[in-house]
Amino acid sequence: MTAPENRRIVLAERPTGAATASAFRLERAPVPAPAAGEVLIRNLWLSLDPYMRGRMSDAPSYVPPVAVGATMVGGTVARVEASRDPRFRAGDLVVAMGGWQDYAVAAADGVRKLPAGFAHPSYALGVLGMPGFTAYMGLLEIGRPRAGETVVVGAATGAVGSVVGQLAKREGCRVVGIAGGADKCRWAVEGLRFDACVDHRDPAFPEHLAAACPGGIDVYFENVGGAVLRAVLPLLNLHSRVPVCGLIAHYQGEAPVLGADFAPALLRAILVKRITIRGFIVFDFYGPRFEEFVERMSGWLRDGSVTYREDVVDGLERAPEAFVGLLAGRNFGKLVVKIAD
Amino acid sequence: MTAPENRRIVLAERPTGAATASAFRLERAPVPAPAAGEVLIRNLWLSLDPYMRGRMSDAPSYVPPVAVGATMVGGTVARVEASRDPRFRAGDLVVAMGGWQDYAVAAADGVRKLPAGFAHPSYALGVLGMPGFTAYMGLLEIGRPRAGETVVVGAATGAVGSVVGQLAKREGCRVVGIAGGADKCRWAVEGLRFDACVDHRDPAFPEHLAAACPGGIDVYFENVGGAVLRAVLPLLNLHSRVPVCGLIAHYQGEAPVLGADFAPALLRAILVKRITIRGFIVFDFYGPRFEEFVERMSGWLRDGSVTYREDVVDGLERAPEAFVGLLAGRNFGKLVVKIAD
Numbered sequence: 001m002t003a004p005e006n007r008r009i010v011l012a013e014r015p016t017g018a019a020t021a022s023a024f025r026l027e028r029a030p031v032p033a034p035a036a037g038e039v040l041i042r043n044l045w046l047s048l049d050p051y052m053r054g055r056m057s058d059a060p061s062y063v064p065p066v067a068v069g070a071t072m073v074g075g076t077v078a079r080v081e082a083s084r085d086p087r088f089r090a091g092d093l094v095v096a097m098g099g100w101q102d103y104a105v106a107a108a109d110g111v112r113k114l115p116a117g118f119a120h121p122s123y124a125l126g127v128l129g130m131p132g133f134t135a136y137m138g139l140l141e142i143g144r145p146r147a148g149e150t151v152v153v154g155a156a157t158g159a160v161g162s163v164v165g166q167l168a169k170r171e172g173c174r175v176v177g178i179a180g181g182a183d184k185c186r187w188a189v190e191g192l193r194f195d196a197c198v199d200h201r202d203p204a205f206p207e208h209l210a211a212a213c214p215g216g217i218d219v220y221f222e223n224v225g226g227a228v229l230r231a232v233l234p235l236l237n238l239h240s241r242v243p244v245c246g247l248i249a250h251y252q253g254e255a256p257v258l259g260a261d262f263a264p265a266l267l268r269a270i271l272v273k274r275i276t277i278r279g280f281i282v283f284d285f286y287g288p289r290f291e292e293f294v295e296r297m298s299g300w301l302r303d304g305s306v307t308y309r310e311d312v313v314d315g316l317e318r319a320p321e322a323f324v325g326l327l328a329g330r331n332f333g334k335l336v337v338k339i340a341d
Numbered sequence: 342m343t344a345p346e347n348r349r350i351v352l353a354e355r356p357t358g359a360a361t362a363s364a365f366r367l368e369r370a371p372v373p374a375p376a377a378g379e380v381l382i383r384n385l386w387l388s389l390d391p392y393m394r395g396r397m398s399d400a401p402s403y404v405p406p407v408a409v410g411a412t413m414v415g416g417t418v419a420r421v422e423a424s425r426d427p428r429f430r431a432g433d434l435v436v437a438m439g440g441w442q443d444y445a446v447a448a449a450d451g452v453r454k455l456p457a458g459f460a461h462p463s464y465a466l467g468v469l470g471m472p473g474f475t476a477y478m479g480l481l482e483i484g485r486p487r488a489g490e491t492v493v494v495g496a497a498t499g500a501v502g503s504v505v506g507q508l509a510k511r512e513g514c515r516v517v518g519i520a521g522g523a524d525k526c527r528w529a530v531e532g533l534r535f536d537a538c539v540d541h542r543d544p545a546f547p548e549h550l551a552a553a554c555p556g557g558i559d560v561y562f563e564n565v566g567g568a569v570l571r572a573v574l575p576l577l578n579l580h581s582r583v584p585v586c587g588l589i590a591h592y593q594g595e596a597p598v599l600g601a602d603f604a605p606a607l608l609r610a611i612l613v614k615r616i617t618i619r620g621f622i623v624f625d626f627y628g629p630r631f632e633e634f635v636e637r638m639s640g641w642l643r644d645g646s647v648t649y650r651e652d653v654v655d656g657l658e659r660a661p662e663a664f665v666g667l668l669a670g671r672n673f674g675k676l677v678v679k680i681a682d
Contacts, residue, residue, distance in 0.1 A: 061613050062579075225608055238403075239625075244612045250605055263604040264591055267566055270620040271585045272402050277618045279611040 006031045008071045008101035009319055011056060018252045019053060019327060024072065024100075024320040032105045034084045039108055041078035043098040046316070046337040047125035048074065048323050049159070050223075053251040062281060072100040072319075075130060076339075077114070077121045088113070095124045100319050102339060126334035127308040128297055131159035134245060134282040136293045139164050139221060141285070142243035142278050147172030149218035152209075152235075154178040154228050156188045156197055157309070159334035160245060164221045165194050166306045173219075176212045178228055180329040187332070191307055200224075206231040216240075225249045227257050233269055244279040252327055309333030347372045349412045349442035350660055352397060359593045360394060360668060365413070365441075365661040373446045375425045380449055382419035384439040387657070387678040388466035389415065389664050390500070391564075394592040403622060413441040413660075416471060417680075418455070418462045429454070436465050441660050443680060467675035468649040469638055472500035475586060475623040476562075477634045480505050482626070483584035483619050484560040488513030493550075493558050493573060495519040495565035497529045497538055498650070500675035501586060505562045506535050507647045514560075517553045519569055521670040528673070532648055541565075547572040557581075566590045568598050574610055585620040593668055650674030 005028045012025040034040045055073055058065045066073055076098030080088050085108030088094070093114040098104040114124055126132060138160075145151050151168035155161040156177025165175045165188065177188040177197035188197035196212040198205060209231050216237040222229065226249030236242070249257075269275060300306040311333040313322040319337045326335050346369045353366040375381045396407045396414055407414055417439030421429050426449030429435070434455040439445040455465055467473060479501075486492050492509035496502040497518025506516045506529070518529040518538035529538035537553040539546060550572050557578040563570065567590030577583070590598075610616060641647040652674040654663040660678045667676050 225605075229608075244608065247608055247612055250609065258601070258604045260599070260601040263599045263607060264566075266604060266607075267570075267585065267588055268591065270618060271588055271622075272620070274620045274622060274625060276620075277611060279613070279615045279617075281612075281615060284615060 004031050004103075005029065006101055006103045007316055008099070009316065010071050011066045011068050013068060014056060014058060014065075019056060019324055021320040021324055023056065024323075026317060031103045034082055034105045036084050037108055038084055038105050039080050039088050039094075039111060040082040041076075041094060041096055041098055041104050041106055041111070042081050043076040043078045043102060043104060043316075043339045044093075044341070045077040045122040045125060046074050046098070046100060046319060046339055047076065047129070047131075048313075048319065048326050048331075048335045048337060049131065050246055050248045050251065050326065052323065053248075053327055073097060074100050075125055076104075077124055078104070083108070093118065093121055095129065100316065102316065122310060122312075122336050122338075123301075123308065125336055126159050126310065127163060127301065127306065128294055130282055131334065132163050132297055133285070133290060133293050135160045135163035135167060135221075136297070137282060137285040137289065138243040138245050138280055139167050139219070142280055143168075143219040143221060143241050145171045145173045145219050148174075150174045150176065150213050150215055150237075151219040151221065152176045152178065152213065152217045152232060153221040154200075154224035155246075155248065155329075156194065157184045157192070157333060158223070158331070161221070161223055162188075162192055162309065162333070163306065166192055166300075168219070169193060170300075170305060174213075174215070176209070176217075178209070178224070184332060187309070191309065193307075200228055200231075210235060219243075221245060223248060225258075230258060230262065233266060236269060236273055236275055238273050240273065240275050242275060242277040244277060248327065311335045313337045315339070345372050345444075346370065347442055347444045348657055349440070350657065351412050352407045352409055354409060355397060355399060355406075360397060360665055362661040362665055364397065365664075367658060372444045375423055375446045377425050378449055379425055379446050380421050380429050380435075380452060381423040382417075382435060382437055382439055382445050382447055382452070383422050384417040384419045384443060384445065384657075384680045385434075385682070386418040386463040386466060387415050387439070387441060387660060387680055388417065388470070388472075389654075389660065389667050389672075389676045389678060390472065391587055391589045391592065391667065393664065394589075394668055414438060415441050416466055417445075418465055419445070424449070434459065434462055436470065441657065443657060463651060463653075463677050463679075464642075464649065466677055467500050467651065468504060468642065468647065469635055471623055472675065473504050473638055474626070474631060474634050476501045476504035476508060477638070478623060478626040478630065479584040479586050479621055480508050480560070480562060483621055484509075484562060484582050486512045486514045486560050489515075490559035491515045491517065491554050491556055491578075492560040492562065493517045493519065493554065493576075494562040495541075495569050496587075496589065496670075497535065498525045498533070498674060499564070499672070502562070502564055503529075503533055503650065503674070504647065507533055507641075509560070510534060511641075511646060515554075515556070517550070517558075519550070519565070525673060528650070532650065534648075541569050541572075551576060560584075562586060564589060566599075571599060571603065574603075574607060577610060577614055577616055579614050581614065581616050583616060583618040585618060589668065652676045654678045656680070 080092040185197035225247035421433040526538035566588035
């Protein structure tokens with residue numbers, strides 16, 4: 001029997017434009033050992049999220065990029081294998097920034113224990129974790145929807161969008177999703193109970209969106225940018241709010257579709273319609289509100305008022321192709337990689 | 342002796358691009374007579390403001406445009422000549438939307454009496470009126486500057502910008518103005534006591550602005566758009582706020598200088614730096630806050646903590662050329678037209 005090894009997926013090169021699997025490389029290395037105040041964790045589930053595309057680029061951002069040759073970052077649900085911190089012991093399930101790899105050493109201060117009996121550990125990477133909390137704070141604190149208003153959300157069946165829409169329904173809003181393809185649109189209406197969902201791949205998408213929003217748009221939860229934002233802009237109402245959570249269409253170079261006339265049109269709309277556009281990152285909101293969120297969302301999952309769908313990919317080695325698919329919109333639900341049992 | 346006539350300046354045609362005096366026409370008409378609930382007013386002072394360029398265009402906006410052939414709209418200080426409303430009598434000084442003309446009939450409900458002994462009636466069109474209140478609410482309610490932060494304001498010596506900067510100084514901020522030409526920049530520093538003022542006509546304007554804001558920009562009060570906004574964007578700090586009050590550079594077609602890369606850069610900055618951009622129009626704020634504003638601002642003018650400069654043009658017939666000059670930045674201080682004593 002050989003000593004266990006650590007498979008890890010590193011950034012092989014910085015992609016320009018659309019990322020492909022060749023941007024990544026699988027390496028094998030010894031399993032690291034924890035120092036005092038650290039834990040060794042075995043990653044069980046890896047979350048794949050659009051923000052990771054930003055970390056592959058060296059454009060200035062809110063955190064430094066992943067270095068070429070370094071392990072890709074990512075949130076994981078993991079099991080503690082060995083602990084050199086009194087707060088953890090072997091067997092504990094935790095949420096960590098474990099990265100795209102089998103094992104990781106993590107500072108105990110950066111690891112959060114899952115409550116005993118947590119029903120679906122992978123949900124801590126989605127509806128009960130960062131994406132769910134992003135949806136919760138972005139919609140309720142920045143979007144501030146009122147009953148009767150129209151809320152539009154892009155990437156509607158994704159980890160964030162699906163929660164945004166369902167929470168807006170709880171607030172008494174008309175909810176219109178935007179998604180890629182008929183299957184996702186059907187799920188948004190039948191599974192997530194949105195009032196409508198419009199396929200952004202349809203050539204008549206702008207007209208379909210306008211038809212689905214006869215009273216205009218009061219809150220546009222921005223996950224996408226690009227051609228979707230272009231179609232949304234003329235529909236925004238007086239005093240509408242636009243929380244900017246992500247711009248997935250821009251991460252791979254689609255942004256030029258906006259055209260030279262877009263910035264003036266956007267600025268004019270902001271002025272004339274008194275629109276509020278506000279970027280946010282969920283890290284700004286962690287603290288006491290996170291516990292409140294987990295408690296409320298757990299209740300909504302139990303009573304069925306929030307539905308959650310995962311897209312599970314089996315095996316760490318498949319993370320690169322799954323991530324490339326995520327950026328192209330090929331996932332259907334929150335994308336997670338199952339690394340181990 | 343002939344009966345008095347009403348000279349009025351009407352919109353002769355909708356300009357495309359830069360407006361010229363030929364967009365206007367002086368007409369003569371009989372003095373109108375008030376009906377019940379109305380007053381006849383003699384305009385004494387006419388305010389000229391950038392928003393009027395928007396009223397000359399039929400692009401969708403927050404109010405309908407001025408019809409071709411109709412009298413140009415505008416705020417005035419006027420004297421009541423005849424009243425058919427018990428709240429007013431001949432001789433009262435009022436603020437009204439009297440328009441670009443000698444006389445107007447106005448609904449008594451739309452007219453506000455100036456307090457007896459109001460020291461400078463024309464100030465009710467500027468520092469103690471709509472532009473001053475715009476600066477007050479936009480800076481304090483949307484910009485929300487904190488002591489030690491850097492506040493940048495364009496059109497720095499104008500009716501709004503000069504008040505924004507002086508109020509930001511009162512809040513303990515570093516204030517950097519942007520203005521066109523050395524004389525205005527000197528006034529902003531020596532007269533208005535800004536910390537610095539940068540000439541946007543200088544080819545090295547972006548570098549000069551960066552040098553004047555070594556700690557970045559926390560609040561950018563947007564009056565201008567165009568190349569000024571382009572230079573501001575890379576300097577905006579995390580969690581900065583951008584009240585959008587006006588876009589004078591766009592009113593006449595300068596907007597294309599922004600370029601096709603600007604909208605993606607703007608959206609990315611909003612996301613990564615968690616910027617809040619919010620359009621506003623002062624009409625949204627009228628109500629109890631206006632009285633508070635007049636009282637506080639009157640005190641600041643008396644004690645010298647706010648300085649105010651007017652650019653007075655003599656004669657209604659000169660309003661068109663003065664307005665064309667305003668859009669080109671040729672005024673120096675709040676532009677008002679003296680129509681009569």
